Amino acid sequence: MKYIEKLRNSGLRPTKQRLQICEVLFDTERTFHFTINQLEQRIKDKIDNKISLATIYNTVHAFEKKGYLKQIPLNSNQTYFDTNVTDHHHFYDLKKEKLIDLENSDVGPINIKRKINGKKIKSIEVLVKLDD
Amino acid sequence: MKYIEKLRNSGLRPTKQRLQICEVLFDTERTFHFTINQLEQRIKDKIDNKISLATIYNTVHAFEKKGYLKQIPLNSNQTYFDTNVTDHHHFYDLKKEKLIDLENSDVGPINIKRKINGKKIKSIEVLVKLDD
DNA sequence: ACACTTATTTAGAACCATTATAAACTGCAA
């Protein structure tokens, strides 16, 4: 398995559940955005055994902490995650409630002129909301 | 009262509760960011009668729909609102869990080069997360 | 002022995404 090493190197035991979740999350042609419930559904579709919802939450949070996933700031009753952990921005289609990645070449450089004393910029994220 | 007209013009009846919430939200030197629970506390501090939590939710959502408040996309278990409804961006201090307005002069122009067929840009919001 | 209609307020229940619990299980090093 290609994820055993990755997990071990992160200090996470490569359990059956985590490896299967890795396949669902990272064995894909493209990166994608998901809520926990959407991920639960994908897992059900792709694997035979059951993984408890608690484990899905635990794993997603563990992966997020290790930097393999990130949360996307959005106003929704559910938390959105992204398998694309590179710096990038988003369109948010308000009608379809769907996120679309913006390539870095799609957005001009963001120039933050103001500084806050003793604070460092950790990330800069642009959210472009789309109407009809 | 200065808000009676404003509410009537919006098709909202100027009730005692709404007028009092207007005072808490809009009779301020500066605009500010808040969660419902923070607003509830401010209301308790500023006025003598009680306003039910349901009314606070109802009013905030009514004001948001009319464009007197807006939500700020953020990953938190609580929804954040802004009394500054002009287009502007935010710092988010991760340690203090506090939002800080960026003036438009603090951020260079955002240039979104990509278009989505049949969709119009409704808003562009930048969130700058701050570390120590 | 009064009656009538409709909007609003309210306490409390319901909802539901997320987190906590604690017992069973598993990976792994000694």
Added chain:
DNA sequence: TTGCAGTTTATAATGGTTCTAAATAAGTGT
């Protein structure tokens, strides 16, 4: 193999938000 820390799991608890339906208040017409 044994022991232990890490992990999984069913289930309960949490808590922000929304819903409900009855009481109250505002607007309208007379």
